[in-house]
Structures are given as C-alpha cells and as structure tokens.
Amino acid sequence: MKTTTIGRQAFIDEVLRLLDEGVPIRDLNLRRVAKELGCAHTNAYNWFKSQQELLWFALGSALEHLIALMPEDRMPLLSEPGNLIERYVQFVEQHPAWFRLIWMEELAAEMPSELEPILARPSHIMARWLRLSAPSHMSDEQVLVVGSLLFSSMHGRLCLAVTGRMDDGEQQTLAQDTVAMGRMLLYGSCFS
Structure with a gap:
C-alpha cells in the first residue's frame, strides 16, 4: 500500500465515482474509499471526522x-x-x-x-x-x-x-x- 498523502478532494471524487459505479452508500466507509485510492485508511482522517x-x-x-x-x-x-x-x-x-x-x-x-x-x-x-x-x-x-x-x-x-x-x-x-x-x-x- 502506498504511503503518500491523498488530498481531501480525491476522497470526495472517489466517493462520487464509486456511487456512479453502483457501490451502495452503506458500503462507502473511509477504509473502502482509501483502499480504492491506494492509501492507508488513516489518511482519510486527515480530512474527515467520519464516513x-x-x-x-x-x-x-x-x-x-x-x-x-x-x-x-x-x-x-x-x-x-x-x-x-x-x-x-x-x-x-x-x-x-x-x-x-x-x-x-x-x-x-x-x-x-x-x-x-x-x-x-x-x-x-x-x-x-x-x-x-x-x-x-x-x-x-x-x-x-x-x-x-x-x-x-x-x-x-x-x-x-x-x-x-x-x-x-x-x-x-x-x-x-x-x-x-x-x-x-x-x-x-x-x-x-
């Protein structure tokens, strides 16, 4: 897994992309979105308090x-x-x-x-x-x-x-x- 820091907008854009692909909202947790972006899920907490x-x-x-x-x-x-x-x-x-x-x-x-x-x-x-x-x-x-x-x-x-x-x-x-x-x-x- 990459250790690079992913920006806030990348997480937001990834959620919208996953929604367009049919991923249910209930499955869009921070861990899943971070994995799709190729970063540690803890990176998401740099930008968001929660899912x-x-x-x-x-x-x-x-x-x-x-x-x-x-x-x-x-x-x-x-x-x-x-x-x-x-x-x-x-x-x-x-x-x-x-x-x-x-x-x-x-x-x-x-x-x-x-x-x-x-x-x-x-x-x-x-x-x-x-x-x-x-x-x-x-x-x-x-x-x-x-x-x-x-x-x-x-x-x-x-x-x-x-x-x-x-x-x-x-x-x-x-x-x-x-x-x-x-x-x-x-x-x-x-x-x-």
Whole structure:
C-alpha cells in the first residue's frame, strides 16, 4: 500500500465515482474509499471526522456539479430547449446515485456549516429562473407556489425513476413531461 498523502478532494471524487459505479452508500466507509485510492485508511482522517462527514462533502460536490449545469446568466427559459428542467433531469439520469445521496439518504452526522451556501444555491437558482420564465402578470408569491408544485412533482417522479419504480416509457419522456407540467403551471390558466 502506498504511503503518500491523498488530498481531501480525491476522497470526495472517489466517493462520487464509486456511487456512479453502483457501490451502495452503506458500503462507502473511509477504509473502502482509501483502499480504492491506494492509501492507508488513516489518511482519510486527515480530512474527515467520519464516513458521514465524507458523505456530506460528496453531497456538496455533487450539488456543485449540478450547479455548474445551470449558469444563471445564460440559462434558457422554460419555453426554450435546454432549460433548467431538461438539464436537471439529464443530470439525474447520468448520476442517479448522486441524486439519491442529495435527496434520499439520511446522513446521521450534522451538516458541516461550510456546505450551507452550496445546499441553498439550487433552490435560489430555480426560483430566479422561474421568475424570469413566468409571465409578467404573475406575482412573486404565485411564482413561488408554481415552484413548489413543480419541484415536488419533479422530485417525486425522479425518485420513482432512480428507484426503478417507473416504466421505461415514462422514464424516456420524464424531461418532456416535467417541462410540460412547468409550462402548464406557468402559462396555463391556474393564475390567469
């Protein structure tokens, strides 16, 4: 076994890689991740107090990857191709285990405070994007209601998809169906 010191980000990246390969979260302990990196498991303790803390930082890194797909200054509106919903669904299709880590796994340890801004960014981005996509007659409160409905529906359907509880036909049209729901909520008659 190598005795070189492996950096913090290498541990985080390895967790995300192992998740993409199908390793269950429960099997991602510090010893396993260090072994995959070719270093002593004690090296992990240079960066993380526990497996749970490592998972929190992997969650934060997964969110940063998602945020990178949502450039706020040039995000196509809901009515345009390549919009936030399409990108979000594509991200989940490419990294279903990351989605599970972000939204579906209970992490026992307290969230490191340095992750708070990262965890808040996706909802701020979505709220701003929906406001820009919404018709001008809609109030900010109405846009928030639409955002909550859209977020809940989208995440419910994504949970079904990543847990294998959605048939292939539904999964193939997941992005289009979610965009259609968002369009109906924003441009339909519910707030006319």
